[in-house]
């Protein structure tokens with residue numbers, strides 16, 4: 001029997017109707033009552049388009065108040081939400097729409113032309129209000145076992161997989177985050193992360209569940225984020241590494257520090273280079289490092305700033321309702337021993353949509369095998385090393401490409417770096433670097449730079465200058481594409 005809770009937004013509109021639910025840099029402000037009314041009105045328009053309980057509706061949009069309204073409206077109707085990444089190609093959208101069996105695509109007008117080429121009925125979000133309203137049966141309760149959303153993984157290691165999240169996954173993600181970060185009446189959360197990724201989407205539910213205003217920006221603009229923190233009372237911002245980098249640059253340029261009310265810069269999505277964390281510390285930015293994935297409905301491991309000095313580079317400990325373990329081929333890893341990161345908890349998906357094979361491969365005795373390698377130290381703090389698929393074993397030694405890339409990219413002449421393994425008759429495999437340069441630099445100088453910072457076996461044996469690195473729509477490095485290039489002899 002699935003557990004049932006009252007609909008989180010209707011609950012908030014009833015207990016704190018006057019509280020601020022949404023705010024934008026353009027000056028829009030909506031209370032929870034306003035939001036509930038807008039959501040109900042939007043649900044009526046969707047109903048007239050034929051959306052019913054159990055319908056499957058895809059949304060293709062940048063972040064906006066309308067997108068927040070739509071997400072809630074689909075849950076008022078009891079439909080399933082499929083989120084599409086705006087940066088994908090028509091072919092990629094079409095695959096995800098078909099794979100998720102979407103019946104309708106709601107797209108922001110700026111994507112209308114491309115969206116027309118997908119095989120699904122299209123409605124632009126901006127024109128939805130022109131639909132005549134129609135009565136619908138509003139879901140006043142949420143069954144925690146019901147699937148609400150499907151989000152595709154980033155496709156960093158291969159084809160994206162559709163992660164099905166239940167209401168319970170989102171609920172427990174919000175609760176776990178609150179238990180770790182704490183809740184304050186003053187909180188106002190800004191997520192410049194796209195809402196089509198789970199990190200951005202999760203802030204919509206957190207707002208409704210906590211009764212907390214969401215500061216909605218279209219995308220990431222460091223000036224807007226800085227102003228939101230310094231002038232508009234934003235207390236929490238979710239970012240990925242490059243956003244933090246740009247915020248730091250701006251902060252230094254403007255010579256400002258953030259007010260004490262700013263209490264959390266939640267950093268996730270990928271590895272964070274140590275020099276960046278140190279810089280954030282110097283600038284008194286309270287960075288919470290975190291680790292998570294689409295499958296875990298947002299962060300599942302978090303490091304608080306009190307520990308960030310002592311445990312620099314760690315992603316922290318599992319959230320209160322979650323567990324973490326490290327497995328080697330022979331069983332549980334000892335402290336400091338690297339192995340696969342496995343996680344367990346009620347925020348973790350029950351599986352990939354219509355993909356029992358991938359689901360079966362991902363779970364072991366109720367634990368999600370993340371495909372990432374890491375270790376926990378003696379105090380149980382997690383350090384993420386790299387993806388298992390990308391590990392290079394050279395002469396019996398493990399090389400984590402992320403570590404070598406971090407060193408290479410910290411050189412002032414290097415813009416970006418990627419490291420993969422190349423088969424080698426003597427060593428089994430050796431590291432190979434692909435580099436995008438900022439300024440002229442010789443390989444000899446780079447080798448010397450690496451020698452001061454890396455063990456000998458980790459220093460790349462072959463070097464390739466390239467104009468750019470293959471990145472997916474989430475800006476993540478797709479090392480497997482470089483591997484293909486190398487194998488085809490095109491490097």
Ligand code: ATP
Pocket residue numbers: 153154155156157158159160161268269270271272289290291292293294295315370372384386387474476
């Ligand atoms: P796919 O599963 O399709 O290959 P993906 O794993 O990149 O794509 P996401 O769910 O967007 O898709 O990303 C989650 C991954 O991001 C994690 O499994 C991990 O590899 C990486 N990651 C997240 N947080 C961290 C972190 N703090 N340190 C290092 N890596 C991280």
Ligand code: MG
Pocket residue numbers: 153154293
């Ligand atoms: Mg993944």
